Amino acid sequence: MKHTLATTTVMGLAMAVFSGALLGAMPAGQDGAPAPEKQKARVERGAHLVKTMACHDCHTPWKMGPTGPHPDMSRALTGHPSDMVMPPPPPPSGPWIGHMAATNTAWAGPWGVSFTANLTPDKETGLGAWTEEMFIATMRTGRHQGKGRRILPPMPVQILNALDDEDLKSVFAYLQSLPPVKNKVPTPIEPTEPAPLEKK
């Protein structure tokens, strides 16, 4: 029994490694772009990861339905709706230090107010101008495009950082395969208290 269990484990491991290796080993097309079959496999893998890693929880606005709030998939992954102007958040009270909008797309806390990003490939308002390298660098460093401002709460960037490069490429490939949706997400709002040394 022990032997069988070990064998099963090894085989399972082998299959997992094989599928990953197969995806990585698929040939690249001319100009360095992945071959169509590899790109298709990445998009499928990315769709699965986006679905299971709860990206829709924050990047797709929620709406109220007969069974309660749920993501409005007609606006999938478009981030905080540009036409939804948020009033100032209530002040923190006791242990309640944060607030979230009913859409799950605006969050207030000690960092100010953050709005979830438009992940569709719209060039002006989404990730259309991003490259795969920028996306991976963002998840690896927790900084915008790997170089800029820190990604704000509640984005769980540390979870995506745990993915390997091939999975991050798959997530990016899937996001880039979506129809671009123009939705300009507001700039984060900073806390009202000035930072030390900062002049108003």
Add this chain to the structure above:
Amino acid sequence: MTRAVRTATAALAILWIAALHAGSSVKAGSEDPAANDALCAPPRLIDTGLYLDGRAGAIDPRNRPFSPQYPLWSDGAQKTRWVYLPEGSTIDTRDPGGWQMPVGTKFWKQFTFNGRKVETRFLWRASADLWIFATYVWNEEGTDAVLAPDAGVPAAVELAPGRSHDIPAVADCHACHGDKRPGPLGFNALQLSTDRDPNAIHGEPLAAGMTTIATLDRERRLAPARPELVAHPPRIAASDPQTRAVLGYFAGNCGSCHNRGGEIAYDGPSLKHSDVLDGDAVAAALLAKATAWQVPGQPDGGSYMLKRAHPEASAMLARMKSRRPSSQMPPLGSVIPDEDAIAAVAKWITSVSPR
């Protein structure tokens, strides 16, 4: 399943796992990955080759001091820099936007705050495809510096109430110096020009013996040779001295990211050292460029990178003033706003910007 099949399956799995792990440590284009793996930053600064006699004292004269004319703001740190070029080696100058340093090149930059040495950063082109980034933390006595952990050292020294200098993490080094074509940021034709800008913000004097474009040319360190850089030293062409100084500041503080190199999505005018030389044109483009980043209090569509006579609508100015994580610029390496630069830029856009 027969024992033979089970054994073969297990062996195949092990091979796959081994192949996967080996692949993850190979650098793209690496000529000798095993050799690269053996290269790392020494545990102590004295072992990097900076000093003469095995202790933190006299600098080895082969390490030449230099001073970029438009220095990066580092919260008022006094910075001292040295470069080592291996004997007989040359700098590949074919790309004016990114000189390629010879293998073996080393850079050091020592940070001193209020008279106390705090850290010395070390860049080393250890092989054709490997730059090593490291920083060394000085002891209180200033007698020895040891390698900082990869994660850096937060709050290494207090600069002002509630504000401390952080020793950067290795990831922070990569964020600024890049991954595609890493290397030094303040060592290029404009920064080493002998036509120094007397109005450079936080400009430092050019001391005797410092490396400049002229010394590099004289020592035949540039390949191909660039005699025109000596005959006509690089200078930001601007119709007034303020424009020259402000654009120089942007080149030194913003241009390593805000350029057309493709490492960030940026559609403004390139502020890279090699792209700001046509100063008036760059200034005009900056002053007309709307930006998606909304300045607090401005209406949608009412924010510009810089707006002539309107500091309140100028995103660059707002972000230079900020030291909040969501908006400060530069986004790392500074916890105190550069008041001199903020005043210079505000004055420039309100009074002397080009027509």
